[in-house]
Amino acid sequence: MTAGTGTGMTEAFAELRAAFPAERLVEDAERLAEYGKDESDLGVFPPGLVVKVDSAEEVRAVFAIASRHRVPVVPIAARTGKSGGSLAIHGGIGVSVERMNRILEIRPGDLTARLQPAVITGVFQAEVEKHGLFYPPDPNSLDTCSIGGNVAENAGGPRALRYGVTREYVLGLEVVIPTGEILRVGRQTIKGVAGYDLTALFVGSEGTLGIVTEVTVKLLPRPRHVATALVCFPDLATAARAVSRVLAEGVIPRCLELIDDVSVQAIAKGSPFQLPPGAGAALLFETDGNDEEQVFAEMARVAEMVQGSASGEVIVAQNEAQRRDIWETRKYLSVALKKLAAAKLSEDVAVPRSRIPEMVARSREIGKSHGLLVATYGHAGDGNLHCNVLFDGERQREAAEAAVADILRAAVDMGGTITGEHGVGLAKRDFLEYEQGPAVLGLERRIKATFDPLGILNPGKMFPES
Numbered sequence: 001m002t003a004g005t006g007t008g009m010t011e012a013f014a015e016l017r018a019a020f021p022a023e024r025l026v027e028d029a030e031r032l033a034e035y036g037k038d039e040s041d042l043g044v045f046p047p048g049l050v051v052k053v054d055s056a057e058e059v060r061a062v063f064a065i066a067s068r069h070r071v072p073v074v075p076i077a078a079r080t081g082k083s084g085g086s087l088a089i090h091g092g093i094g095v096s097v098e099r100m101n102r103i104l105e106i107r108p109g110d111l112t113a114r115l116q117p118a119v120i121t122g123v124f125q126a127e128v129e130k131h132g133l134f135y136p137p138d139p140n141s142l143d144t145c146s147i148g149g150n151v152a153e154n155a156g157g158p159r160a161l162r163y164g165v166t167r168e169y170v171l172g173l174e175v176v177i178p179t180g181e182i183l184r185v186g187r188q189t190i191k192g193v194a195g196y197d198l199t200a201l202f203v204g205s206e207g208t209l210g211i212v213t214e215v216t217v218k219l220l221p222r223p224r225h226v227a228t229a230l231v232c233f234p235d236l237a238t239a240a241r242a243v244s245r246v247l248a249e250g251v252i253p254r255c256l257e258l259i260d261d262v263s264v265q266a267i268a269k270g271s272p273f274q275l276p277p278g279a280g281a282a283l284l285f286e287t288d289g290n291d292e293e294q295v296f297a298e299m300a301r302v303a304e305m306v307q308g309s310a311s312g313e314v315i316v317a318q319n320e321a322q323r324r325d326i327w328e329t330r331k332y333l334s335v336a337l338k339k340l341a342a343a344k345l346s347e348d349v350a351v352p353r354s355r356i357p358e359m360v361a362r363s364r365e366i367g368k369s370h371g372l373l374v375a376t377y378g379h380a381g382d383g384n385l386h387c388n389v390l391f392d393g394e395r396q397r398e399a400a401e402a403a404v405a406d407i408l409r410a411a412v413d414m415g416g417t418i419t420g421e422h423g424v425g426l427a428k429r430d431f432l433e434y435e436q437g438p439a440v441l442g443l444e445r446r447i448k449a450t451f452d453p454l455g456i457l458n459p460g461k462m463f464p465e466s
């Protein structure tokens with residue numbers, strides 16, 4: 001990694017002032033601090049200056065200046081990231097794509113769309129739905145996160161269980177790499193196998209290989225009917241076993257979300273949907289399709305499989321308002337948990353589906369061994385669990401970090417991964433080698449050096465710093 005010297009930064013910033021209008025630069029400390037935060041709870045790391053770019057050519061101009069002075073460049077989108085990917089840990093230039101927020105075209109005949117990176121995911125989904133189309137990736141942050149950030153993190157969401165994650169929908173990208181090349185990778189067609197799949201490489205590269213300035217995505221016809229239901233269980237282990245049972249029967253609902261007993265307590269503190277009293281854990285599931293009868297038949301099948309071990313009736317959302325309240329409650333669980341403890345570290349491990357009950361139990365035991373409570377919820381249907389280590393502020397931070405390390409290692413030991421969707425970023429860079437081994441890590445570093453020979457793009461992310 002090459003970080004700019006103080007003089008290098010000063011000179012680079014002077015060149016940026018000459019190249020960009022003043023209203024597109026952010027330099028005051030308070031606003032820079034805003035750009036130096038995300039949702040990872042890792043702290044505030046402001047860039048020295050932020051440039052709000054309008055085009056690929058402008059990103060190229062920033063890279064030229066940064067390369068001349070060996071100054072770090074950090075891509076910044078909506079800052080909802082949970083692994084610290086957009087934090088400027090070495091200062092330097094923040095490249096904010098926020099002005100590039102237009103949907104360029106929706107092509108219903110081709111089932112594709114082209115859009116700029118700062119389009120808010122939920123806004124894009126609503127727009128394509130007006131055409132009877134469907135963009136499935138639905139991170140729970142969809143009201144605030146951007147498509148560019150989703151591409152960088154290969155974001156998933158509850159619907160990934162049936163529909164897959166962002167990578168499955170990205171056909172092509174315009175991306176600027178630190179050497180200054182503006183590349184169009186991938187394609188506009190649904191099929192196509194020419195050359196290496198560089199699109200797939202950029203998706204999930206966490207802003208370490210290039211800055212995405214345009215995205216072409218694949219769309220689906222919108223399913224006409226959706227049914228949402230919630231079922232409570234006496235305890236977490238029973239709920240986790242119910243997840244495994246449903247999947248083992250070969251039923252793949254559109255979503256299958258797990259909520260543990262600690263999360264149930266957080267929900268009780270003022271969430272829009274209240275669970276029945278005595279609930280020890282819950283599963284939220286959804287089915288969809290074009291035939292209403294079939295959608296409800298599938299829902300009934302799932303209900304039948306889980307009801308034997310449930311602590312009450314299956315609650316089926318009766319209208320759109322109830323459905324929205326259930327999802328709002330699930331979406332903001334991460335925030336709701338903050339009402340139970342002064343601080344939390346939130347992990348997003350994924351394990352093979354058959355190991356879900358074991359992982360849930362193991363993370364709880366790990367918490368206990370460090371004297372801490374762990375809340376687990378998440379997209380359990382695809383094995384992706386958010387294990388939240390709750391702690392009492394700085395006094396317990398060391399214990400919380402040790403618990404997180406044990407949870408990450410436990411997931412890998414079960415054949416899983418340290419991150420199912422949030423990315424490695426700053427938060428998990430020291431654990432990547434544990435999962436992938438030195439040979440793979442070495443190859444990844446060499447790939448990074450091909451795109452970014454000076455090491456100026458998002459330094460200190462994904463790879464452990466030497």
Ligand SMILES: Cc1cc2nc3c(=O)[nH]c(=O)nc-3n(C[C@H](O)[C@H](O)[C@H](O)COP(=O)(O)OP(=O)(O)OC[C@H]3O[C@@H](n4cnc5c(N)ncnc54)[C@H](O)[C@@H]3O)c2cc1C
Pocket residue numbers: 038039074075076077078079080081082084085086097117138139140141144145146147148149150151152153154155156157158206207208210211212213331332334335421422425458
């Ligand atoms: C309440 C809540 C719920 C969440 N739920 C989910 C969930 O269900 N699933 C999920 O996957 N995530 C979830 N997240 C995490 C987060 O929303 C996603 O990681 C999202 O994709 C980040 O998008 P962003 O626009 O905020 O990007 P940022 O946080 O600004 O940036 C994220 C990373 O992308 C890089 N980047 C941003 N833009 C570009 C670009 N144009 N080119 C290259 N690199 C770029 C940045 O450098 C950084 O490394 C959740 C977050 C919150 C707060």
